[in-house]
Amino acid sequence: MNEKLVEILSDGEFHSGVELGELLGVTRTAVWKHVSQLAAYGLKVESIKGKGYRLERPLCLLDGVRLRNDIEVRWKGKLREFSVAHSVGSTNAELLASSKDLPVGLYDILLAERQTAGRGRRGRAWVSPFAQNIYMSVAVRLPGGFSVLNGLSLAIGAAVADAIKAICNIQVSLKWPNDVWYSERKLAGLLLEVQGEQEGPVHVIIGLGVNVLMELEAGSAIDQPWTALSEACEVKVERNQLCVALVDSILSCLESYKSEGFSGLKGLWDKYDLLKGRKVMVSSGDQCWGGEYIGVSDEGYALVRGEDGLVKSLAGGEITVRPVA
């Protein structure tokens, strides 16, 4: 896709073939070809003789330079790589490969306007249409082996919920282990991918997807109840502003996680816990049982009291806990 063309058309105004040709340094036929390629990105272009081309809906694109500057104000010296891609397979997959040599104490961050192979938990796909949502990955190397990961994804979930609440002024909740919900529907999800030695420093990729402007058409492939900030918030959400708040909150969380672990952030998680005191169904493989969800332990396990009265401590990964309607 011609990135400059999208930037020019993002204002939603008409631009003639001649003007576009001059700005892009190509012929009018080449302009037409570039415009017709936008359909593959889900962008609908209106073309009117004598007026030119315009996007059916204006776009507010992520501004890589502004984002980097805003983030560096607070995190200068901690940020190694920061970039915004127009289209990638998966920001997690890209960062897993590119940040292998990341030193302890630094962060690499990658955002994308679209993912063609976005990864969700449990092998699901993460629907990632162009310029509608936030797809972000943060790479970090944590000292101390795999045990340091207990509770990390929960702590990050709380940081994400905090940032969304601060920017959008809505009451979000967390569904264990790390889905962000609004009004009983999923708004955002986290996927942590890890490489390293059991005992040595671990290389963690924190992948975050937030539905911001997801349109019904794009979201029709999602196989669970979902929502987007455009539906939940009264004010229009500016993705750049939300990105800065999310990065800030996630990096602050990582810094305190390094010194205090999950126990220092559990209080924050409890504040957002969607399931507390609710009846839930627990599924693990082909087994399914009902119980009452009590909360999370200091290590980040879900505590569920079964019908036999015994409290079971559940780790993420294999187990799904869902509320009973």
Ligand code: BTN
């Ligand atoms: C979930 O299933 O709830 C987790 C979704 C995680 C999606 C994000 S989008 C950015 C990053 N790159 C990916 O491929 N996945 C994560």
